[in-house]
Amino acid sequence: MISCSFVQYQEKTCKPMLTSQRKQTILQLLAQDGQVLAAPLAATFGVSEDTIRRDLRELAAEGLLQRVHGGALPASSAVASFSERRALESTGKRAIGIAAASMIAPGQIVIIDGGTTSAELVKHIPRSLAATVVTHSPTVAVALVDHPSIDVIMIGGRLYKHSIVNVGAAAIEAMSHIHADIYFMGVTGVHPTAGLSTGDLEEAYVKRALAARAAETVVLASMDKLNAASAYSIGDVTLAQTIVVERETDTALTDALEAAGVSVVRA
Known part of the structure; x- marks a missing residue:
C-alpha cells in the first residue's frame, strides 16, 4: 500500500x-x-x-x-480517578473555583456538583457566608463542615466513585423537592453540537435533574473539557446559562458557545 x-x-x-x-x-x-x-x-x-x-x-x-x-x-481527557485528578495541581481550576464562589450571594440556595473543580469552588467560599448548599457529593459536604453559617443538605444514593457523588433513583427523587437559585455543574465534556456530557449514565440523569431544579445553571469547564465529548449526554449546551472557563482559553473554543446564547465567564 x-x-x-x-x-x-x-x-x-x-x-x-x-x-x-x-x-x-x-x-x-x-x-x-x-x-x-x-x-x-x-x-x-x-x-x-x-x-x-x-x-x-x-x-x-x-x-x-x-x-x-x-x-x-475529541474524547474528554477527564477520565482518571478522583484521587488522581485531585492530585494534579491546576491554576486554571483554582481560578474557575474562585470565580464561581464569588457568584454566590448571601441567603441563596446553591447546588454544588461533585468533581475536582467543584472542590476548588468550595475551598474559596468565605467562612462568613450565610447560605444553603445542596449537594450529592460527600466531599463537598465534609468540606463545608467548618462553615458555621452554611446549612448543608446532603442528597443520598449510590456512590459513583469516579466523581464521589451519589446517583440513582433515590437521589433524583430527593432533588424533586428543591428550588435552588443556582447550580454549579461539573462535566467531562462541553461541545457546541454534542452538548454537555459525562462518563456515567446515572450521573448524566442526576445532573439533568439538578439543572431542572435551579433558576440558573453554571458549568465549570477547564480547557481539557472544551470541544470534547463523553459517552453520556446531559443536554444541549443551552442547558447552562453560563460557562466559567480559564482566562487564557482560546476564543475558538468559546465563540460557538456564545453564538448559542451561553454566557462565557473567563476566570
Whole structure:
C-alpha cells in the first residue's frame, strides 16, 4: 500500500495507506477540525465506511476519540480517578473555583456538583457566608463542615466513585423537592453540537435533574473539557446559562458557545 501525508489528505490526493497511518491522519484531522465524519473520510481514503467505522471504534477503545452518529468528536481527557485528578495541581481550576464562589450571594440556595473543580469552588467560599448548599457529593459536604453559617443538605444514593457523588433513583427523587437559585455543574465534556456530557449514565440523569431544579445553571469547564465529548449526554449546551472557563482559553473554543446564547465567564 502507498502512504500519504496529511497535506495530501487535505488536498484530496491521498492514496491507500496502512491502517496505522490512516488512524494517525484521522486523529490529526480531529485535532484540527474538532470533528470527523465517516462518509467523507471513506471517500478520501478510498476505503469503505465500514473500514472507517472500525478505525473509529478502535480509536475510541483506546480513549483517543468519542464516537457519535456519523463520525467522531475529541474524547474528554477527564477520565482518571478522583484521587488522581485531585492530585494534579491546576491554576486554571483554582481560578474557575474562585470565580464561581464569588457568584454566590448571601441567603441563596446553591447546588454544588461533585468533581475536582467543584472542590476548588468550595475551598474559596468565605467562612462568613450565610447560605444553603445542596449537594450529592460527600466531599463537598465534609468540606463545608467548618462553615458555621452554611446549612448543608446532603442528597443520598449510590456512590459513583469516579466523581464521589451519589446517583440513582433515590437521589433524583430527593432533588424533586428543591428550588435552588443556582447550580454549579461539573462535566467531562462541553461541545457546541454534542452538548454537555459525562462518563456515567446515572450521573448524566442526576445532573439533568439538578439543572431542572435551579433558576440558573453554571458549568465549570477547564480547557481539557472544551470541544470534547463523553459517552453520556446531559443536554444541549443551552442547558447552562453560563460557562466559567480559564482566562487564557482560546476564543475558538468559546465563540460557538456564545453564538448559542451561553454566557462565557473567563476566570
